[in-house]
Amino acid sequence: MTHATSLIPEWERADAVMLAWPHEQTDWAPWLEEARATYLQVIDAVNQAGAAVILLCQPHQAQDIQAQLPAGARVLLVPGQYNDTWMRDYGFLTCSSEAGNYPVEFGFNGWGGKFDAALDNQANQRYLAGLCRLPLQTCELIAEGGALEIDQHGHLLSTAQCLLNPKRNGDTSLADYTSTFVQALGASKVTIFEHGHLEGDDTDGHVDTLVRFTPDAGLVIQACDNRPDDSHYAGLKALCDECATRLPEHHQFRLPLPHMVNADAERLPASYANFLICNDHVLAPVYQQPEDADAISVLQQAFPRHTIVPVECSVLVQQYGSLHCISMQVPQHTLTGQVLSQLQKGVSIYGV
Template identity: 35%
Template structure:
């Protein structure tokens, strides 16, 4: 199927992954050492395999933290820019092919519906362009009239968007548009033929208003991995059961039912105030040759999740990384990364 605009799926060949590094003025200040160690582990797994851009306050500090991986520094680009926080999936640029031309959409990032400060993060993509990080034939397309985060989008690369009503219809994002208006905007902007709206499913402790990347993910154009809760006493049981039933009603771009792969619900994790944290195995990152998967320091469930995801990616290694520190600020592995397609950045 030919589209004049294409949002490539995550498994499309990639040129680089972006991270935005924690710093003392970010929300990580109270646990900076612990979260920096997690970022180092994520960065190391990327650097061994692909090019990595790190947006940071202080390049020398990051280079020192990563010094044991110096042999991979040919894959590393450090870019100093002011940042509020570290969630690259949501403040990062969205890569599209527009009539065959390479383009980065720069939407407004407003801290997930005005929940958190975002004045610097909302300028990061423009900052990368001002420093000529992207190739000369990549255009910056200012879309600041629309609030949108990368974690809200799952593309099959065949004209279908999978997303959630809870997020895209939240009142502090694009309340001037109706659901039909938002659907029309997304179809026109991305060339989608259809939008599959998930109306159910949530995670306790999630600040994003149910980003799709915490709940259900395309693994290929025919396969969706999703979170399933088997414990009827868990607060998520009802909503996730309804989500599963709705996923079973969806068909792929060829009109056939999706191959659905259930990922286990992570064991409950609580913060120091006894608030449940949004641990989810759906927050994995598809790379060129591997899939990075969040683990939560629970060997049995971590391995069950890995085995399930391996069925979706039989040709790729599934690499688990302990992301217990990340959920303390209500995100996980996919939330801190953003991929750019091949030939967007050399």
């Protein structure tokens, strides 16, 4: 595998954000129109942040989607087949090297075989990698983008509960994971948290629902200080304490925890830490909950040089994910000149 300078932090300038359009065969079927309305809001927010959108969609729906998008949108529709829309977990990551930026993929098996993901696992090689200047590099390890967080110094974060699920990589040890992340992603340091989990989370505790870096040695943490009687309080307090012990030089920005349940009264894993950094903006999930305003305030303190853009995501959490989970940024100097040119032409279909 090509040696990476590093997995590129999310706050580096991005030319595009990849999404996958909800269709009738995805788990969005019961909320399809509401989910699509949220995607249109995300597309507009990404465009307003100065990035285009690469939108994976079913081939027969491309023209209909094109008609739904505003005339001024910058969206490249990429027809293809896929199981679901969690682009963060199967879309390619981007690393830098002396030769330039290149896409990297891990294997994806539906978070340890919980869901069929055979088509998702082929999406990079079949549809997405061809948009890039340099060839796709493949690591055979099963790992999801939502399980990995990195800063500009190559410090990578993940969680033990996720990595040690034996249905991902058998008895692979944390030391073996660390070695792979150093080799494949150029990580200079790896911290794997032992604490923290949200009820209803299918991912086994992805770090992007729990702890996120800021460019200024900050940690944005999905805490529970506002709910001392909540079932999450002890675990999330232990996570904050672990962050203080293992990353003492980092200032903590603690988010409040909302309480959301579905129609069956099951707790939903609503996380304000599941935000997307897009150039000078932070797209922040909100859920029509009393904690929304406090969460926005915390994020503004954590990212004082960014514009915080609330995006209503209550429908996304019905399927146990949120804004970061559905998106994957593509840094500048990654896409081909042809793709960049097409992204400037409004709404178009790739190859047409």
